Amino acid sequence: MAQEPAPIMAPATFQQRLLHWFDQYGRHDLPWQQPRTAYRVWVSEIMLQQTQVATVIGYFDHFMARFPSLEVLAKADQDEVLHLWTGLGYYARARNLHRAARIVVAQHDGEMPLESVEALTALPGIGRSTAGAIIAQSTGRRAVILDGNVKRSLSRLHAVEGWPGKPAVERRLWALADHYTPQRRVADYTQAMMDFGATLCRRSQPECGRCPFQQECLAYARHETHRFPVSKPKKALPVRQTLMLVLQDARGRIWLEQRPPAGLWGGLWSLPQFEEESQLWEWLAQHTTNPSLGSAEPMFTHTFSHFRLEITPRPAECDTLNEVREGGVWYDLERPPELGLAAPVKALLERQLPFSLNPLPGHA
């Protein structure tokens, strides 16, 4: 953990090789590179924050056609700004951009405050890396960036241990980024680092065979390019438990109920669920005729993005329901209706169902 990877080469060597690579393989005709004004670079950097170049280009062109200058943007309605952002995601970026444009007009006489990283980061939506990119790209003054591409490249070259989201790791990466940043050709260097990470030292299947730093790269030497940057520790997912009633009628059909329209499995069809054994019993007693309950089947899990669901199937039988119930259906496995099923329910019905085709104990 407490590891301080020293730079693997002198800045001049790194810059020379990177810029040589950039001259041949870099991207030199991106829309925001011509003309390369602070406003255009700013808008492009905000759009690029969570979005790839290929996606951004179309949005950038439309945005510039409608809001060709900072003043026009500042005067626009937020609704219109958001409209042109539709599909890009992370709409707070658009709101911040719009708000910042108004601040620049009101407080900086309509000129982007390019004098320092601090002045830029004071604007909403502009962090340290974005500020560095704007200054380097639009003024050519030396400024350091550390976006995802740079983090990935530097993590690999130096085999930096620890997830870059950790402040200590991020500090180390900033130090490395600063170490390699040149005094001259900074705009090209900045673009080169982003292009290098995006096209050669990419997340999966990096092209190490064509890398100008293959000789020095510590991750490559260890055959561990896949391990860097170290990925975010996945938090232990909260666990919830549920009982799923697999109720068959006299004809062997399964009772399904439709979930509420919004939320988890919204609108899908699922088995009746219960937290407690007693609730399941109560449901059977209240709604079914001549019920009998089988023993619990082995629990299995279904993992969502934000929690893990432990499902215990409870097979049961009944003659019929003792009332007509809205939002439910007897599901005939022989001729399955075309319903949207929750994934684990589908798995249960397809794979695990044979268990409950056996006669249940206690039911003649």
Added chain:
DNA sequence: AAGACGGGGCG
């Protein structure tokens, strides 16, 4: 189906 991505905000 899961992970990546930059910045902001909170305790």
Added chain:
DNA sequence: CGCCCAGTCTT
């Protein structure tokens, strides 16, 4: 410092 959030795209 640690943690959460927001949307789309990629793998």
